[in-house]
Structure formats: C-alpha cells, structure tokens
Amino acid sequence: MEAKVSALPSTEVMRVAAAEGTAALEKLARDDAADKAKSARDNQRQLQSIDALREDFRESVNDANERLIQQGRAINISVDKETNIVVVSVSDRESGEKIRQIPPEEALNVTRNIDRLTGILVDKKV
Numbered sequence: 001m002e003a004k005v006s007a008l009p010s011t012e013v014m015r016v017a018a019a020e021g022t023a024a025l026e027k028l029a030r031d032d033a034a035d036k037a038k039s040a041r042d043n044q045r046q047l048q049s050i051d052a053l054r055e056d057f058r059e060s061v062n063d064a065n066e067r068l069i070q071q072g073r074a075i076n077i078s079v080d081k082e083t084n085i086v087v088v089s090v091s092d093r094e095s096g097e098k099i100r101q102i103p104p105e106e107a108l109n110v111t112r113n114i115d116r117l118t119g120i121l122v123d124k125k126v
Contacts, residue, residue, distance in 0.1 A: 073099065083111045 064075050068090065076089045085108065089101040 069093065080108055083108060083115065085111065 061075065061077060068075055072093050073090055074093050076091065078087050078089075079085070080087050085103065087101060087103065087108070090099045091097060092099060
C-alpha cells in the first residue's frame with residue numbers, strides 16, 4: 001500500500017517556518033542596527049582624531065612661525081588648487097620674497113603637466 005503524501009505542508013510546519021523566518025529577520029535587523037551603531041562610533045572616533053591632528057598641526061605651525069619671526073621669516077602652508085598637493089613656503093617677512101618652497105614650483109608644474117597629459121591620453125580618470 002502506498003502512503004499518501006500531502007502536497008501542502010501542515011499548519012504546524014507552516015507556523016514553525018514562519019516563526020523561524022521571523023526570528024531570522026529580527027536577528028538580521030538587530031545585527032544591522034549594531035553594525036550601524038558601530039560604524040557611527042567609528043566615524044565619530046575618526047572625526048575626533050582628525051580634529052586632534054588639525055589642532056596639533058596648528059600648534060606646530062604656530063611654533064614654527066614664532067621661531068621664524070625671530071629670524072625675520074614667515075611660513076605659509078597651502079594646498080595647490082590644481083594638484084591638491086600641500087605646499088610649504090618660507091618667505092622674508094619684510095620684503096615678502098619667497099626664500100624656499102616645498103615642493104618646488106618646478107615639481108608642481110611637472111605634476112600639473114602629467115595630469116594634463118593623462119587627461120589627453122585617457123578619457124576618464126578612475
């Protein structure tokens with residue numbers, strides 16, 4: 001005699017499956033919330049670290065300026081608009097004449113020209 005197998009699962013099986021599915025979804029939601037909270041905490045720590053670095057940097061620049069003032073010089077720190085490279089220059093306080101620049105203007109020009117050539121040779125930058 002053949003045993004008849006029902007094509008539809010029993011109500012109890014369906015209840016268990018629904019409960020397991022609900023539990024799995026709830027766990028995913030909790031895990032997602034925990035991941036978002038951790039990410040937010042990590043971002044906050046990074047922002048605090050960046051702020052601390054900026055403050056340390058300002059203090060270092062101020063200290064350097066104080067020492068250079070005694071020699072009649074000033075330091076200027078900027079970012080080149082075309083290359084996004086940090087440029088440090090030392091100048092005479094009275095005349096404003098640039099004494100030294102790091103990186104030198106020639107190096108910045110080479111970088112700018114390479115960027116232009118890259119734009120000519122390649123349609124898109126990644």
